[in-house]
Amino acid sequence: MSPxxxxxxxxxxxxxxxxxxxxxxxxxxxxxxxxxLAAAPAGRRRLRPLLAFVAASGALAVASNALLSHSGAHVLxxxxxxxxxxxxxxxxxxxxxxxxxxxGVAASMTAAAVLAVSGDATDLVDAVPQVLHRSxxxxxxxxxxxxxxxxxxxxxxxxxxxxxxRVRGLGGLRHxxxxxxxSALEDSLATAEAMDARGFGSGRRRVAFAAPWRRRDTLFAGxxxxxxxxxxxxxxxxxxxxxxxxxxxxxxSVNPLAVVACALLVLPALWPSRxxxxxxxxxxxxxxxx
Amino acid sequence: MVRHASGAVYDxxxxxxxxxxxxxTMEGALQLAAQQYGLEYRAAYYNSSMxxxxxxxxxxxxxxxxxxxxxxxxxxxxxxxxxxxxxGGPWAATGEGIxxxxxxxxxxxxxxxxxxxxxxxxxxSPAGVCPTPVPPPTTPAAxxxxxxxxxxxxxxxxxxxxxxxxxxQALAPITSPSAPAGSSPTPPAAPRSPxxxxxxxxxxxxxxxxxxxxxxxxxxxxxxxxxxxLAAFRLLRGGGA
Numbered sequence: 365m366s367p368x369x370x371x372x373x374x375x376x377x378x379x380x381x382x383x384x385x386x387x388x389x390x391x392x393x394x395x396x397x398x399x400x401l402a403a404a405p406a407g408r409r410r411l412r413p414l415l416a417f418v419a420a421s422g423a424l425a426v427a428s429n430a431l432l433s434h435s436g437a438h439v440l441x442x443x444x445x446x447x448x449x450x451x452x453x454x455x456x457x458x459x460x461x462x463x464x465x466x467x468g469v470a471a472s473m474t475a476a477a478v479l480a481v482s483g484d485a486t487d488l489v490d491a492v493p494q495v496l497h498r499s500x501x502x503x504x505x506x507x508x509x510x511x512x513x514x515x516x517x518x519x520x521x522x523x524x525x526x527x528x529x530r531v532r533g534l535g536g537l538r539h540x541x542x543x544x545x546x547s548a549l550e551d552s553l554a555t556a557e558a559m560d561a562r563g564f565g566s567g568r569r570r571v572a573f574a575a576p577w578r579r580r581d582t583l584f585a586g587x588x589x590x591x592x593x594x595x596x597x598x599x600x601x602x603x604x605x606x607x608x609x610x611x612x613x614x615x616x617s618v619n620p621l622a623v624v625a626c627a628l629l630v631l632p633a634l635w636p637s638r639x640x641x642x643x644x645x646x647x648x649x650x651x652x653x654x
Numbered sequence: 655m656v657r658h659a660s661g662a663v664y665d666x667x668x669x670x671x672x673x674x675x676x677x678x679t680m681e682g683a684l685q686l687a688a689q690q691y692g693l694e695y696r697a698a699y700y701n702s703s704m705x706x707x708x709x710x711x712x713x714x715x716x717x718x719x720x721x722x723x724x725x726x727x728x729x730x731x732x733x734x735x736x737x738x739x740x741x742g743g744p745w746a747a748t749g750e751g752i753x754x755x756x757x758x759x760x761x762x763x764x765x766x767x768x769x770x771x772x773x774x775x776x777x778x779s780p781a782g783v784c785p786t787p788v789p790p791p792t793t794p795a796a797x798x799x800x801x802x803x804x805x806x807x808x809x810x811x812x813x814x815x816x817x818x819x820x821x822x823q824a825l826a827p828i829t830s831p832s833a834p835a836g837s838s839p840t841p842p843a844a845p846r847s848p849x850x851x852x853x854x855x856x857x858x859x860x861x862x863x864x865x866x867x868x869x870x871x872x873x874x875x876x877x878x879x880x881x882x883x884l885a886a887f888r889l890l891r892g893g894g895a
Contacts, residue, residue, distance in 0.1 A: 388874050395881035402888035411889070435701075437729035438770055608749025611700070611707060611729050612768070615747060618870030627877045633884065 365400075365632050367491035369581035370482030373400070376588035377475035377629055380595045381468055385606045388618050389595070390467035392626035397474035399633035406481040418473050422466030429462030430454055436461075437612040461609045480507065487575055497569045505555065512551065516544050584632045591628035598622050656693070656711055657766040657777035659732070664712050665691060668762075668777075670784035680736065680748070680755040680763050681706055697752060698723045705751030708734040714767050735776070737764035742781030760784075 365373065377393050384390070401407030401414075431443065431450040436457025443451050479488070488507070492500035520543045521531050529539050559565075598604035604622035608614035656664035671686040678686070687693040696710040696718070709728040710718075719727045736752060737745035739762040748755045757763055762780035 392874065392877055392881070395878060395885065399881055399885045399888070402885045402892065405892065408889060408892050434726070437733040606749070608747070610704060611733050612735070614749050618874050620870045620873035623870060623873040623877050627881070630881055630884070633888070 365482055365584055366575040366577055366581045367483045367487040369585040370479050371491050372585035373588040374475050374479045376592035378472060379592040380626060381471040383596050383599050385464050387464050387467040389622060389626050390471040393471040394474050396629035397478055399630050400478050403633040403636040404481060414477050418470045421469050425466040425469055426462035429465060430459045433458040435610050457609050457613060460613060513548055516547050520544050587628050587631045591625040595622055595625040655764045655777040655780055658714050659767045659769050659774060668783040677756050677758045680752040680757060683757055683763050696723045698725055698728050700725045700751055705753035707751045711765055732767060732769035735766045735768050737776050739780045745776040
């Protein structure tokens with residue numbers, strides 16, 4: 365899938381996720397995104413840490429909502445009122461609402477991860493319109509910094525351990541964070557100089573090797589956008605309604621047509637391209653010469 | 655139509671109110687019922703998205719919390735489930751506060767009290783309880799309307815006309831009684847409607863519940879199983895995540 369097609373797929377998945385609070389549809393979006401990620405080696409490598417992060421975020425959402433939202437008819441327990449913020453009743457409805465929020469967070473994060481593995485930073489910048497190239501470059505550089513920082517953190521920590529420095533606790537962490545911060549600053553300056561030397565910002569950005577748009581991209585992007593349009597139409601028409609959680613749990617209705625719309629998002633996982641044998645979902649990235 | 659937890663229906667088989675214009679909020683309908691039938695109710699502002707919530711109807715639950723009804727005590731011990739029905743059809747649960755639900759000519763509003771300890775069915779079917787609304791004449795009548803027939807249930811006029819008020823009851827202003835939380839006043843009970851009061855008796859067989867959408871559940875389960883199997887296949891064949 366080309367970065368442009370991946371961006372449209374992500375847009376469609378986010379539209380479905382944000383259009384409803386129904387956790388069934390949101391979980392179907394999560395499953396579709398996991399399938400798309402699992403169809404590529406790059407996605408498979410990132411799946412385990414991504415799911416761990418999603419699970420941690422979801423647990424945080426459930427716990428904070430249960431403790432901070434005191435609405436709902438069915439009281440499960442009660443935290444002492446004098447406890448600031450969290451004091452008050454803990455209700456079943458607030459707990460379930462936390463699950464609904466967690467499903468939305470999971471769907472958004474897994475869907476956005478598809479874009480992150482759809483190509484390298486250059487492909488993502490190429491995928492945005494010309495007027496947004498500067499913003500795209502800034503975002504792409506920021507995205508590229510994250511794994512670089514982690515690699516630097518691991519390397520410095522290992523080096524300090526070899527030198528006999530105990531890296532434990534907050535006190536020991538400064539022996540790692542200070543060198544990592546300094547090296548990150550140096551990397552940033554080097555990147556800025558390299559961009560300056562290549563004439564960044566002096567004129568219209570040229571694309572050396574644009575990821576080709578293939579028929580399968582039309583199918584994937586078109587299918588995802590059609591799915592989102594159908595879902596939103598069903599939602600606006602009242603056929604794929606939200607779930608009323610407050611004041612008491614309402615009936616969780618699921619529309620089969622809306623389920624089909626969500627399931628359409630899995631199309632890119634059914635026909636993975638041969639180029640995905642490489643490190644990215646982007647066929648263009650794999651085809652581009654070194 | 656108000657159904658208590660005991661199964662008793664207020665003024666069984668239900669009460670009919672008239673209103674001016676094409677629509678009225680559920681809270682406005684309750685206020686009209688309070689004016690025309692003396693129905694007691696209390697509402698409290700819940701939040702900006704839900705609007706006003708129903709806390710007490712016909713003195714259920716009994717008593718008033720210290721400090722009055724508010725969002726924090728409105729659902730203590732139970733809550734009033736609210737339903738709407740169009741054209742005598744099955745009840746549909748509303749997911750919003752009573753100030754956000756709009757009723758149109760011929761619609762029915764149902765209220766069933768659900769204690770936390772049990773799940774209660776919706777009120778009895780509203781079919782046939784109220785006369786079919788008749789559109790008003792296009793030209794203003796020069797003479798007062800004729801007296802209602804003896805049986806108001808069969809009357810074509812949905813507004814109880816007796817006793818004749820200075821302002822038609824249908825034009826009674828609808829004001830939110832719950833702006834200050836817990837202070838929603840029940841208007842003074844007006845003379846009862848000409849509809850003969852009926853002692854609260856056992857509820858009629860309830861309408862069949864709204865289908866929960868089993869086809870949707872089956873489709874969602876099938877899609878989830880298929881996608882999970884596909885993801886597992888990819889992960890196992892590709893060497894795991």
